[in-house]
Amino acid sequence: MITIKTRRYIMIFSLAVFVIVATAILFYSQGYSINRNLTLSRHGGLYISTPFSGSEIFINNENEKKTGVLNGGLFKSNLKPGYYAALVAKDGFWPWAKTLEVKEGMVAEARAIMVPExxxxxxxxxxxxxxxxxxxxxxxxxxxxxxxxxxxxxxxxxxxxxxxxxxxxxxxxxxxxxxxxxxxxxxxxxxxxxxxxxxxxxxxxxxxxxxxxxxxxxxxxxxxxxxxxxxxxxxxxxxxxxxxxxxxxxxxxxxxxxxxxxxxxxxxxxxxxxxxxxxxxxxxxxxxxxxxxxxxxxxxxxxxxxxxxxxxxxxxxxxxxxxxxxxxxxxxxxxxxxxxxxxxxxxxxx
The missing domain is CATH 2.120.10 (Neuraminidase)
Structure with missing residues (x-):
């Protein structure tokens, strides 16, 4: 049988969990997360543009996008601060690759150069x-x-x-x-x-x-x-x-x-x-x-x-x-x- 004291502990624990989760969601919605040092850091972003349509853009070896005539770039938001490997590839052209640092609350920008092979x-x-x-x-x-x-x-x-x-x-x-x-x-x-x-x-x-x-x-x-x-x-x-x-x-x-x-x-x-x-x-x-x-x-x-x-x-x-x-x-x-x-x-x- 659950006693009144036990119920009180459960209620306090549930309330504490709610406050922690709600606070975490609020901070995340504002672009914050906990870094490896267990402190809050604000998210950043990454923008890569390409000169030609049909270029494939990779971030950390993941194929994120193939550019089109009207959309020649990739924007990724809510990225934790750190280093990201960017790669742009297109048939018949030398690949473009660069490691970019995303900083707190900042957008790292780069423009690929594509030279025919x-x-x-x-x-x-x-x-x-x-x-x-x-x-x-x-x-x-x-x-x-x-x-x-x-x-x-x-x-x-x-x-x-x-x-x-x-x-x-x-x-x-x-x-x-x-x-x-x-x-x-x-x-x-x-x-x-x-x-x-x-x-x-x-x-x-x-x-x-x-x-x-x-x-x-x-x-x-x-x-x-x-x-x-x-x-x-x-x-x-x-x-x-x-x-x-x-x-x-x-x-x-x-x-x-x-x-x-x-x-x-x-x-x-x-x-x-x-x-x-x-x-x-x-x-x-x-x-x-x-x-x-x-x-x-x-x-x-x-x-x-x-x-x-x-x-x-x-x-x-x-x-x-x-x-x-x-x-x-x-x-x-x-x-x-x-x-x-x-x-x-x-x-x-x-």
Whole structure:
């Protein structure tokens, strides 16, 4: 027979269990759980985006989603703080994998870079080219070609697959020189460079598909991009390399805004950030088309795509392997234009 005292104990115990369970449910609904140290910690989240539909996203070896045309990412909420292994895979592309830390009350964000395993390409022209330059705001690629004892500068228009023609003999003379180009800077519709003839400004007319050249008294400080520096379209991220040491750096230029996660996840005191160093010579670097968190780098005998995001290690993917390639990009196409062994070729990045 249950006594009144026993019933009282049962009631108190049931009430205590109810309070504990209700409190646990309340904390869980607010995004809290008990961690391994037996203390309360708030849940976080994870967001992974992909550039292509049909990509499969895995978290800790579990297939979470296959992306579609209208939904190219995965968001997982109510995750306990800790490290999570993310993997994005798609047939015909190199896999993207990264270990990301989910912190209390925070969403860890990452954007996968997908590079085709076998990039399709074709030779545009076999010539005696020795260098090329491009700019992310320009449609034009500048090519230096050796003709006998002289060099000449020509301008290729990728979207039309034509060369701009010189508008006069004077322009042809200024675009021909004996020594190497010692300095070069871009703007959208013109280029300024320095040769033994002095400072030359080459302007582009895309309506008539012509180029004109004249002597210039301007300073390189008036231009956003010089030979070893690159800026994003809004001039917020800066990328450059140091030729003597073959080091690559990235920096955040906006004073009133915090750097994005791919540049600075926690400690921003280390900016500018070194993201690459090689014992081989760097020929060129550029931001990957339509990306601010990935660069393209020509170093040694290859061209590669390299992540800026250093969480879990920076991933690097092969694009091209040859002798001593360099490359250029045009804002009007999705091709990369590679110069190697005096020949110009293009490869489709998508």
């Amino acid at each position: 076998n990039l399709k390409g074709e030779i545009i022209e076999k010539g005696n080219f020795s260098n090329l330059w491009s700019h992310n705001k320009s449609e034009t690629i500048a090519l230096k070609e050796k003709n006998g004892n002289f060099y000449s500068l020509s301008f290729y228009l990728p979207d039309k697959d034509i060369y701009l023609t010189a508008d006069s003999n004077f322009t042809k003379q200024l675009l021909t020189f004996k020594d190497d180009i010692t300095a070069l800077a871009w703007d959208k519709n013109y280029l300024i460079f320095k040769s033994e003839k002095g400072l030359i400004k080459a302007s582009f007319n895309f309506s008539s598909n012509t180029a004109s050249a004249q002597y210039s008294s301007e300073s390189f400080e008036n231009y956003s991009t010089v030979k070893y520096e690159r800026l994003t379209d809004r001039d917020r991220e800066k990328l450059w390399w140091n030729p003597p040491t073959n080091q690559v750096f990235v920096d955040w230029l906006e004073e009133n805004g915090a750097p994005p996660y791919y540049i600075c996840d926690e400690n921003c005191d280390s900016l500018p950030l070194q993201i690459f160093q090689s014992k081989f010579t760097i020929q060129n670097i550029e931001f990957f088309p339509q990306r601010k968190d990935v660069i393209i780098i020509a170093v040694g005998n290859g061209v590669y795509a390299l992540e800026i995001d250093g969480r879990g290690g920076r991933l690097i993917y092969p694009i091209y392997k040859g002798k001593k390639p360099t490359f250029g990009l045009s804002n009007s196409t999705n091709y990369i234009y590679i110069l190697d062994d005096s020949s110009l070729l293009k490869m489709y990045l998508k």
